[in-house]
Amino acid sequence: MSLAFDELLDFGAIKLKMMGSMAGVGTFVYDYTDQTLELDTAMIQNFGVFSQRLTHDIDDWQSVITETISLKLAIETCLQENTFELAFSQQHPIKGVRYYKTFGEVFYANERAFLVGCCWDVTNEKLSNDFALQMIDTDLITGLPNRTVLLKTLNQRAKNAKPGCLHGLVCFDMDGFKSVNDIFGHSIGDSLLRAIALRLHSNISDSELLFALGSDEFVLFVPNVANRHALTEKVAHLQQQLAQPIIVNGQTFKTSACYGLDVCNHLDVLAGGWEDSSETFIKRANVAMHNAKRYKRGSWSFYEDTLLESTTEKFIIGQGLFSALELGQLEVYYQPQFFIDAGCKKISGIEALLRWQHPQQGFVNPELIIKVAESTGQILEVDKYVLRRALKDFTALEALGIAPKNISVNLSIMSLEQIDFSDFFKDLHDISF
DSSP: OOSOHHHHHHTTOHHHHHHHHHHTSEEEEEETTTTEEEEOHHHHHHTTOOGGGSOSBHHHHHTTBSSOOOHHHHHHHHHHHSEEEEEEEEEETTTEEEEEEEEEEEEEETTEEEEEEEEEEOHHHHHHHHHHHHHHHBOTTTOOBOHHHHHHHHHHHHHTOOTTOEEEEEEEEETTHHHHHHHHOHHHHHHHHHHHHHHHHTTSOTTOEEEEOSTTEEEEEETTOOOHHHHHHHHHHHHHHHHSOEEETTEEEOOOEEEEEEEEEHHHHHHHOHHHHHHHHHHHHHHHHHHHTTSSTTOEEEOOHHHHHHHHHHHHHHHHHHHHHHHTOOEEEEEEEEEEETTEEEEEEEEEEEEOEETTTEEOOHHHHHHHHHHHTOHHHHHHHHHHHHHHHHHHHHHTTOOOSOEEEOOOHHHHTSHHHHHHHHTGGGOOO
16 A cells, blocks of 8 residues: 555544544555555454454455455445445354444545545344344244234235145134133243244244244144145144143143134235235134134134124124113013913013114124123123113012012123122112112
């Protein structure tokens, strides 16, 4: 070089030198005429190499960089742009992989061009960012990819779907897992989930992907599945793996799960679009899983359109029931009860029957009302509503002198088991209308 290294740094690059010193790595100078690169002592030591091991040839220094990027091309491009930025990694002989960012500017002296720059060690920053990104995409308990990654995966597969391509999805959660947490504690429950995830992950093919959706719910993506029967065989394999005992903290557990299955082809994708198809795919498998949970442990169910229709109807009924209770839209009808006396049929009492005319659905099946109310936790309020109404009507009939001897009201076992309901029942005689 026609100018000494320190002279170049003094030549309009004092700021860069200070920045390099603060970074704790160092500074460098590239001579465009001689095509040579020179690093200061600090930068050489931070790279874990010594000047005598490397020449000033840019191609020689290329061997220090882990990436396949062209160091020479990056520096040559800088000559047109006058500024230089480059991120790269390097295998340090003692510290392992280190990550760096460099910044520089082009200066001219004695009709020659020089790139003067400094380098920062950003290893800690990168590792922190990588960890944060990993946390965004990872289930914290099992370490498996989460719902975010599942959606990205399905979107990508849907985008590249080809005619005749069939993908399978299995959504499943563990039977009775809440009892494990309640009896043994969440620490043991989490350890069991990790053991389950490890066992399942070690027993799937390289092309299959396992995801954790939180709590004790998992999803298995099976690409290019042959048909529905092949997907059921995969579920049978999962059942076998989960049936094997798992020992956690000296305690032996035998597990099972309920499975929801669905398949998706390129026609489904064309009809729904990429993102809609992915969301629908997961939703359908999840609906099928909840249908399977209606049966015995370890059951499985394929998605059918009727399942979604039923689920949608129950959701509409459940949402409407809140308003019906608040606005007093539920009705109580009365059916006479008879007994036979000397060959004659006589009324012994009346039975209160719940009825509801939904604004959009019309009259709702009473059995559906009770089923939905029990599943949404509204059954206690429904039973209280019917009791109040029946007592009010009975009191009115009694005032007219036409009250039957008794009135019967059907109550849910779930209501009878709740303490506050028994208190409500005791206080009924104090209610005034």
